[in-house]
Amino acid sequence: MKSLLLLSVACTLVALAFSDTAEQKLRNCNDVRAAYSSKGFNVNDVPNKYINGAPLKVCPQGFSCCTVEMEEKLSQQSHSEIKAPVSRLSSNMQSTFRQRHGHFDRYFKELLVNSEKSLHKMFTRTYGMMYVQNSELFKNFFADLTRYYVSGSPAINLESMMADFWAELLERMFRLVNVQYEFSDAYMECVSRHTDQLLPFGDVPRKLKIQITRSFVAARTFTKGLSLMPQVVNKVSAVSASPSCVRAAMKMLYCPYCSGQVALKPCQNYCLNVLRGCLANQADLDTEWNNFLDAMLGLADRLEGPFNFESVIEPIDVKLSDAIMNMQENSMQVSQKVFQGCGQPKPSTTFRTKRAIKETAFTGRFRPYNPDARPTTAAGTSLDRLVTDVKKKLKHAKKFWSTLPETVCAGERIAPGDECWNGTAKSRYESVVMGNGLANQVSNPDVDVDITKPDIVIRTQIAVLKEMTSWLKAAHSGNDISFQTEEANRLTGKANCGLAPLKQYLQPSLSEKNNLHCVIGCTISLSPFIFSVSVVFTLTDR
DSSP states (O other): HHHHHHHHHHHHHHHHHHHHHHHHHHHHHHHHHHHHHHTOOOGGGGGGBBSOOOOOOOSEEEEEEEEOHHHHHHHHHHHHHHHHHHHHHHHHHHHHHHHHHHHHHHHHHHHHHHHHHHHHHHHHHHHHHHHHHHHHHHEEEEEEEHHHHEEEEEEEHHHHHHHHHHHHHHHHHHHHHHHHEOOOOOHHHHHHHHHHHOTTTTHHHHHHHHHHHHHOOOOOHHHHHHHHHHHHHHHHHHHOOHHHHHHHHHHHHHHHHHTTOOTTOOBBHHHHHHHHHHHHHHTTTTHHHHHHHHHHHHHHHHHHHOOOOHHTTTTTHHHHHHHHHHHHHHHHHHHHHHHHHHHOEEESSSOOOHHHHHHHOOOOOOOOOOOTOOOOOOOOOOOHHHHHHHHHHHHTTTTTTTHHHHHHHHHSSBBBBTSSOOOOSOOOOOSSOOOOSSGGGGOOSOOOOTTOOOOOHHHHHHHHHEEEEEEEHHHHOOOOHHHHHHHHHHSOOOOOTTTHHHHHHHOTTTHHHTTTEEEEEEEEOOSSSSEEEEEEEEEEEO
């Protein structure tokens, strides 16, 4: 009996000892101090033991290892941590398409340079001094093509430029094949007026105009689209998180610290609701972003097919030579028709011998075009390979904005199953996961989102993408409509910034609820490759 009593007392003492140890572990903040200092903060900010009644703004105010100062620092840390993966993904996207734009831009420019060099070399060998004496005509032709590629329709009207080129070439060749005559400026104007009926260069000018217009419009618009992508991503990713988002991030990431559960990670659905609330405005960019990418992919198909810049520019020397040869072979018929329509010219007083005709005439045939003999560029590739590569990147970029929450709330950032932080305790997260976009956040249980105040930076980028998509679709049909917007902006100094699409994306609920009229003023600046937009809102009584 005595031995049983002693055993009972011993067991009681052991139980009390274990209880004291567990309570001591529960009340000290050693784990929090270690985790807090690992973030780069001063460990002395953390109390040694749980404190009660600290006026915390986000986390529970009962027994806690957090002070007000700690909560403020951890709020800033949570802001950085929730922004970091989004910034990293955005930076990767910017880098990807900045590089692709560089590849395409260099390739197109170098293709023009190499084509001009090839023409100069072969025309010098084939036509000799007659080409050398008139080489500035062809030099100016390539210079104008480059100016259009770089600056677009406001700098060069392709159709007018090519018409002027053929008219100048006709005048020079007509004088050369009729060197025995003198022609006044008025006479040559008459010749130019009959160009359409004479067709001195055969069908080459008509075909080349179509090919150059389609391929240059497609190439320039496509590179413009590639340059726009990193600009849009940069502006959208730079949008600051709202105070409610920072509060929700703090609660999700660091309130477990205050309860001593430093290793506890958020439930996946909880994380999704927080991120979808924080990135609600960005998700609204997704529809127009995907439309833009579809238009880019459609134009990429054109670059691979009928609007292939490479297949037009590389053999351009052959096509111009064919036109010259056509004029030479039909020079007698062309001249006779001109003489009938414009009158018999006066004989030249400086004309001496038949030898002069031979020396001033174009002779020779140009080499046949070999599509496999492509010039080498610094890009070190062909258009087909560039397009194949960029199409993969464009497809991968689809739904980038709407899938950001899923991308962030994955892997080591969340805890699977029910052993996770649900915002109040280590337990299953019961709330319904919200959809993407601003309108779907009206009942978000974790982030207070004002759906009546869309972010103006993001709404402006939506309008910019919509405008660029219309340019891409026009280029898909061989048309350059960017001139219409750019020229209007140049003349007025202001523009509606695509305000029709912009107003469409600005929800009217705020002005309607307050019986106010929203007046939107906007100034737009268009460089060859990017928009700069400023928007001013004025609220006035109705």
